[in-house]
Amino acid sequence: MFCFYHTFLSPVSGRLILFPLRYKIFTRKMAVTRQLFQLQELDTEIEQKELALAQKQSQLGNRQVLDTAQKQLDAEHKRLDELRHQHREAEAEVTDLLTKIADIEGQLYGGKITSPKELTSLQHELSIMKARSDELEDTTLEIIDRVEETESIVAAATDDLKKLEEDWQHQQQQLSDDIKKLQGNLEDLRKKRQELTSQIDTETVNLYEKIRKQKKQAVAKVEQGICRACRISLSASVLQRARSGQPTQCGTCGRILYIS
Numbered sequence: 001m002f003c004f005y006h007t008f009l010s011p012v013s014g015r016l017i018l019f020p021l022r023y024k025i026f027t028r029k030m031a032v033t034r035q036l037f038q039l040q041e042l043d044t045e046i047e048q049k050e051l052a053l054a055q056k057q058s059q060l061g062n063r064q065v066l067d068t069a070q071k072q073l074d075a076e077h078k079r080l081d082e083l084r085h086q087h088r089e090a091e092a093e094v095t096d097l098l099t100k101i102a103d104i105e106g107q108l109y110g111g112k113i114t115s116p117k118e119l120t121s122l123q124h125e126l127s128i129m130k131a132r133s134d135e136l137e138d139t140t141l142e143i144i145d146r147v148e149e150t151e152s153i154v155a156a157a158t159d160d161l162k163k164l165e166e167d168w169q170h171q172q173q174q175l176s177d178d179i180k181k182l183q184g185n186l187e188d189l190r191k192k193r194q195e196l197t198s199q200i201d202t203e204t205v206n207l208y209e210k211i212r213k214q215k216k217q218a219v220a221k222v223e224q225g226i227c228r229a230c231r232i233s234l235s236a237s238v239l240q241r242a243r244s245g246q247p248t249q250c251g252t253c254g255r256i257l258y259i260s
């Protein structure tokens with residue numbers, strides 16, 4: 001029978017080796033499904049990196065954490081201002097009351113007022129004012145406590161915000177670095193993809209793209225006569241075709257079968 005042979009010189013024995021051309025064709029076709037499998041792996045890696053890139057890009061410049069912390073600090077500042085205002089008002093009222101009390105006491109013990117009725121009335125007024133003064137002093141002390149407590153909260157929140165800002169700046173720098181690295185990776189991967197697809201015929205690449213669009217995974221490994229993607233046994237004829245290296249689709253799920 002007439003048969004074409006490829007010849008090459010064995011680097012080990014130095015002898016001329018012959019092998020049939022049919023074998024050469026077989027290995028070339030096997031390579032197509034292997035290339036498609038590699039293409040799928042590349043596409044999966046590209047997708048993962050694109051997703052990671054998009055996530056990192058969405059975090060870049062996102063000041064939400066800082067804005068929330070700043071809002072909380074602003075609210076505490078506002079509370080502190082209100083408390084200080086209340087403190088000043090209570091103190092002013094106490095000063096005013098003490099002046100009035102001194103005035104009434106002056107009248108009571110000055111000896112100018114002698115009418116018992118008037119004196120009783122002044123005594124009554126004095127006792128009301130003293131009670132109010134005591135009450136105000138308690139209130140003032142409570143306000144002072146709350147002012148001090150809020151000052152501590154503001155100081156801690158200010159420190160926290162400063163630390164958060166520093167962490168955020170650091171994280172942003174890290175994000176920028178990661179983004180640059182991912183963009184570089186993606187550029188390399190896309191170049192590899194370009195090189196790989198240029199080695200596969202357009203029709204097969206189009207078939208791969210079409211299945212990938214529909215099913216995400218276009219190439220399925222075959223193990224023990226079963227399509228790994230849909231887990232259905234393959235017919236003998238499909239298996240034979242797949243083994244020959246021709247792009248063969250699974251009869252059930254339609255994916256291109258790859259026998260490693």
Ligand SMILES: [Zn+2]
Pocket residue numbers: 220227228229230231232250251252253254255
């Ligand atoms: Zn299948």
